[in-house]
Amino acid sequence: MGRLNRRALLTRLQHLGVASRADLAKSLGMSQPTAGKIAEELLELGVLEEIDGAEPAPASSKGRVKLGRPGRLLRLNRTVPRFVALQLGVSETCVSTLCLGVSFSDNWQHRFKTPGSAELWAHRLKAIASRLPSAAYWGVLVSVPGIVDDLAGRVLFSPNLHWTEKVDLCRLVQEVWAVPVVLVQEERALALGYQHLHPRARDFLLVDFGESVGASLVVSGQLYDNLLPICAELGHVPVLGNKRPCGCGALGCLETLVSTRGLLQSFAAAHGGLVPTWEFMIETLAIRGVEPWLATTLDATSVVIAGALNVLGVRTVVVTGSLPDLPTAVMAHLSSAIRRGSIYARFGQIDIETAPRHRTAGLVAAGIDRLVVPMSNRDPAARGVASSSACDRHPGHSTPKHSVAANS
Ligand SMILES: [Zn+2]
Numbered sequence: 001m002g003r004l005n006r007r008a009l010l011t012r013l014q015h016l017g018v019a020s021r022a023d024l025a026k027s028l029g030m031s032q033p034t035a036g037k038i039a040e041e042l043l044e045l046g047v048l049e050e051i052d053g054a055e056p057a058p059a060s061s062k063g064r065v066k067l068g069r070p071g072r073l074l075r076l077n078r079t080v081p082r083f084v085a086l087q088l089g090v091s092e093t094c095v096s097t098l099c100l101g102v103s104f105s106d107n108w109q110h111r112f113k114t115p116g117s118a119e120l121w122a123h124r125l126k127a128i129a130s131r132l133p134s135a136a137y138w139g140v141l142v143s144v145p146g147i148v149d150d151l152a153g154r155v156l157f158s159p160n161l162h163w164t165e166k167v168d169l170c171r172l173v174q175e176v177w178a179v180p181v182v183l184v185q186e187e188r189a190l191a192l193g194y195q196h197l198h199p200r201a202r203d204f205l206l207v208d209f210g211e212s213v214g215a216s217l218v219v220s221g222q223l224y225d226n227l228l229p230i231c232a233e234l235g236h237v238p239v240l241g242n243k244r245p246c247g248c249g250a251l252g253c254l255e256t257l258v259s260t261r262g263l264l265q266s267f268a269a270a271h272g273g274l275v276p277t278w279e280f281m282i283e284t285l286a287i288r289g290v291e292p293w294l295a296t297t298l299d300a301t302s303v304v305i306a307g308a309l310n311v312l313g314v315r316t317v318v319v320t321g322s323l324p325d326l327p328t329a330v331m332a333h334l335s336s337a338i339r340r341g342s343i344y345a346r347f348g349q350i351d352i353e354t355a356p357r358h359r360t361a362g363l364v365a366a367g368i369d370r371l372v373v374p375m376s377n378r379d380p381a382a383r384g385v386a387s388s389s390a391c392d393r394h395p396g397h398s399t400p401k402h403s404v405a406a407n408s
Contacts, residue, residue: 005030008030009024009028021036049074053071076100084132084141085141088145100364104361106360143184143186146161189359210259217231234254237253238253254304260322267281290329290330310342
């Protein structure tokens with residue numbers, strides 16, 4: 001029960017940003033002493049911090065005094081970096097230290113070209129680690145592409161980064177930072193980040209376009225979990241008539257058409273020239289509109305997304321990544337095609353919106369979920385096992401002192 005209350009208070013504070021103890025108690029239906037006790041505990045652990053605020057003036061003073069006496073407000077700690085975040089991208093790896101209180105925009109402090117082997121990748125990480133502030137980090141949070149068993153901490157299949165299938169990524173990272181490591185499948189990180197910053201979004205399919213194409217699903221405010229560690233792999237649905245080879249080993253996957261590389265390849269084929277830069281393609285499309293090759297690609301994409309909506313029974317699509325960077329006619333074409341394919345649109349409303357990627361916010365949400373206040377029944381820590389995650393197996397490590405689970 002204590003852990004449930006702590007999680008409830010943390011989640012509410014994540015959504016509110018800043019709140020007083022009294023506001024938290026009231027909005028959660030807790031007694032003030034209970035909320036106050038949890039707040040003190042989280043303050044002591046460094047999960048929360050206090051900032052100066054002004055309590056609302058009493059009703060009787062209305063019209064005379066705008067602000068009441070200064071109060072102490074709570075927020076997630078934005079002062080001390082607690083996590084190292086990694087984005088293992090197909091072509092680029094990004095690294096940053098993160099506090100528990102995150103901002104709206106991703107701000108990666110270090111970047112390097114993702115090399116073709118685990119050894120070189122670890123070598124580059126070590127070089128960056130020596131430049132990061134030395135701090136008692138609580139964990140490393142890694143956004144990983146491909147089919148990822150996040151609880152087991154393994155990459156099962158990675159169409160565009162096959163070397164990650166053959167190595168123990170957690171152990172590799174722990175050779176650089178000897179703290180627990182949490183792997184988060186990249187689209188799941190994006191969905192968690194979107195939800196973290198848009199707490200009213202309870203049911204949505206997030207589709208991300210970039211070097212690869214993937215999706216993740218949030219239902220009733222929770223990331224959807226299947227029996228298999230695979231969900232919404234829209235990029236690898238075959239498109240009839242498409243013969244392009246895909247990194248997954250199949251022919252004709254949607255990703256080979258609508259990934260950044262696929263779009264550039266189609267543009268070059270249509271214009272009879274070399275593969276252009278992304279910026280040149282955007283400029284040309286801004287003048288020429290949705291050309292026939294692009295319309296065909298967008299229509300194929302819409303069939304896959306509408307099929308997912310029809311199967312899953314959700315009516316909100318959040319599109320992130322490279323497609324929203326293209327001229328607005330592109331998203332307009334895709335949106336109307338999705339609505340044409342969705343049965344719900346015949347009598348209801350399908351919402352399609354674009355959003356920036358909130359990857360760091362998603363990673364921190366996963367870090368809080370897995371390391372700070374573990375709740376999932378599937379999570380070893382939530383079952384009282386000393387190890388706080390499947391990746392937390394390096395010698396000499398005990399349950400992290402910061403983990404609220406360790407104190408419950
Ligand atoms: Zn494929």
